[in-house]
Amino acid sequence: MRTCGVAVVESLAARGVRVVFGIPGVHTLELYRGLEQTGIRHVTARHEQGAGFMADGYARVSGEPGVAFVISGPGVTNILTPLGQARHDSSPLLVVSGAVDRAHAGRRLGVIHDLPDQAAVTATVTRRTLTLHDPAGVDEIVGEAWDALRGTVGPPGPVHIQIPLDVSRLPFGGAAPLERTVVRPIPDAVSLSRAMELLTAARSPAIILGGGARDAGDSAARLAEKLGAPLGLTINAKGAVPPAHPLVVPSRMGFAPVDQLFLGADVVLAVGTQLSDLDWWMLERPFGFSGTVIRVDLDAEAFDVPVPCSVAVQGDAHEVLDALVVGVPASGREADAANRVREALAAIVWPHDLALHMPLVRAIDEALPSDRIVAVDSTQPGYAANHALDVDQPRSWLMPIGYGTLGCALPMAIGASVAAPDRPVIALAGDGGILFTIQELATACDLGLPLPIVVWNNKGYGEIRDAMALDHISPIGTDATATDFVRIAEGFGCHGVRPSSLDEVSAAITEALRADRPTVIEVTPETVAHG
Numbered sequence: 001m002r003t004c005g006v007a008v009v010e011s012l013a014a015r016g017v018r019v020v021f022g023i024p025g026v027h028t029l030e031l032y033r034g035l036e037q038t039g040i041r042h043v044t045a046r047h048e049q050g051a052g053f054m055a056d057g058y059a060r061v062s063g064e065p066g067v068a069f070v071i072s073g074p075g076v077t078n079i080l081t082p083l084g085q086a087r088h089d090s091s092p093l094l095v096v097s098g099a100v101d102r103a104h105a106g107r108r109l110g111v112i113h114d115l116p117d118q119a120a121v122t123a124t125v126t127r128r129t130l131t132l133h134d135p136a137g138v139d140e141i142v143g144e145a146w147d148a149l150r151g152t153v154g155p156p157g158p159v160h161i162q163i164p165l166d167v168s169r170l171p172f173g174g175a176a177p178l179e180r181t182v183v184r185p186i187p188d189a190v191s192l193s194r195a196m197e198l199l200t201a202a203r204s205p206a207i208i209l210g211g212g213a214r215d216a217g218d219s220a221a222r223l224a225e226k227l228g229a230p231l232g233l234t235i236n237a238k239g240a241v242p243p244a245h246p247l248v249v250p251s252r253m254g255f256a257p258v259d260q261l262f263l264g265a266d267v268v269l270a271v272g273t274q275l276s277d278l279d280w281w282m283l284e285r286p287f288g289f290s291g292t293v294i295r296v297d298l299d300a301e302a303f304d305v306p307v308p309c310s311v312a313v314q315g316d317a318h319e320v321l322d323a324l325v326v327g328v329p330a331s332g333r334e335a336d337a338a339n340r341v342r343e344a345l346a347a348i349v350w351p352h353d354l355a356l357h358m359p360l361v362r363a364i365d366e367a368l369p370s371d372r373i374v375a376v377d378s379t380q381p382g383y384a385a386n387h388a389l390d391v392d393q394p395r396s397w398l399m400p401i402g403y404g405t406l407g408c409a410l411p412m413a414i415g416a417s418v419a420a421p422d423r424p425v426i427a428l429a430g431d432g433g434i435l436f437t438i439q440e441l442a443t444a445c446d447l448g449l450p451l452p453i454v455v456w457n458n459k460g461y462g463e464i465r466d467a468m469a470l471d472h473i474s475p476i477g478t479d480a481t482a483t484d485f486v487r488i489a490e491g492f493g494c495h496g497v498r499p500s501s502l503d504e505v506s507a508a509i510t511e512a513l514r515a516d517r518p519t520v521i522e523v524t525p526e527t528v529a530h531g
């Protein structure tokens with residue numbers, strides 16, 4: 001029978017969905033009937049938080065929406081953290097959940113998996129929360145969701161579709177999935193030509209690319225070459241332009257010598273970036289640009305935050321940059337700008353807390369092929385890696401620094417591996433963060449992923465322990481008793497190793513990338529001390 005639940009899955013399949021991440025329940029049985037009928041692959045997580053991060057990792061790497069199926073009530077509340085993260089980074093995460101029968105909704109009858117108002121729970125962390133009330137409305141709802149996910153009617157971001165149990169079982173009486181054309185806001189001609197004028201007249205322009213421009217790196221590089229402009233990449237834009245490009249400043253925006261390149265520019269073009277202070281955390285007062293600021297973004301609310309801009313161009317980064325490349329004349333300043341970029345990068349002095357972790361970052365760097373995908377948790381070597389470990393392709397750096405939750409690296413790496421099975425993927429997490437989602441080792445094992453998971457074990461919440469010490473607070477709640485990650489890994493059916501030197505860490509990563517299962521590589525301060 002073609003139920004509404006089946007029709008939702010067919011509608012997703014018609015839009016190109018090939019894999020979903022999730023945990024089934026009786027409230028989502030019809031979705032699983034749909035999976036059976038469409039042949040969409042299901043990756044089983046061990047907690048809905050894991051499913052959400054996997055789908056987000058899949059989305060960030062593939063550029064396509066990542067889909068998670070969860071039950072109503074606890075399934076929905078368990079996936080709120082990944083939704084919050086996806087909202088923060090405008091990532092297209094689609095959560096499809098069950099909901100209680102329409103007759104029970106909001107009546108507090110005590111039925112299983114009920115929330116007082118489930119739609120309200122997700123509404124603040126999604127771009128859209130949609131409820132399928134009408135059995136004929138399946139394709140309309142999925143179409144609306146698709147538009148919101150991809151930012152055709154505003155900035156992209158996560159979406160929740162909830163399907164009441166009774167609706168999921170009704171026969172579907174609507175039309176077949178519609179063909180839809182993608183609509184994007186057309187950049188306003190006046191602001192675009194003003195941007196061209198300013199860039200043409202500029203004597204020392206500079207460009208900053210953020211995550212919203214990650215797929216527009218080629219166009220940005222051409223514009224930078226024509227303008228002779230340093231091209232700064234935020235952490236979310238890592239890999240948008242290969243780090244070897246002579247005009248590129250890869251994810252090192254906040255270091256003083258680099259900052260000077262942008263502070264002194266007479267025109268700063270910021271594309272697809274929130275100018276979040278997370279990229280400039282090492283400076284006391286970032287964004288004191290002396291020049292005119294031009295912003296390009298899909299999100300109209302982003303334009304005057306954190307600094308006012310003189311020209312705002314609302315539109316797709318690729319389209320706007322292509323128009324600018326055509327519209328500005330070559331300046332002949334490329335070599336001079338490249339010299340300034342090289343000198344600034346060479347003058348960076350790593351602060352002590354980052355420098356401490358550079359040897360481990362280098363050991364990881366040496367072991368990874370250049371087409372690497374790196375998933376990083378909020379852990380001390382991860383902060384150093386953000387600035388010092390490069391990737392040479394876009395959609396290869398999974399470190400959601402903005403939301404900054406613990407536990408996302410392992411499941412995001414799993415989602416990345418599913419999206420790009422032929423590329424080397426690695427996860428880096430602390431002993432605290434990995435325990436938030438350690439159970440997803442079971443999923444990685446099910447899939448037989450050749451995934452190295454480097455666990456930096458400093459026996460506790462090191463970053464917070466250090467912050468307390470700096471603020472003269474006794475270390476409360478920051479120390480952990482010794483956890484044996486090698487035995488945990490083995491218990492899940494993974495390999496587990498504890499290298500005794502950094503050379504052995506590199507060797508373990510190389511071996512893990514060839515293995516028939518995931519490998520947990522436990523690194524301690526003693527490992528690093530052995531060089």
Ligand SMILES: Cc1ncc(C[n+]2csc(CCOP(=O)(O)OP(=O)(O)O)c2C)c(N)n1
Nearest residue numbers: 379380405406430431432433460461462463
């Ligand atoms: C969900 C969540 N809870 C709490 C925090 C606060 N926090 C930030 S870093 C950190 C320490 C993490 O410890 P660990 O993963 O071992 O990394 P380390 O700092 O020791 O390298 C904590 C608790 C957070 N970022 N996210």
Ligand SMILES: [Mg+2]
Nearest residue numbers: 430431460462
């Ligand atoms: Mg730790």
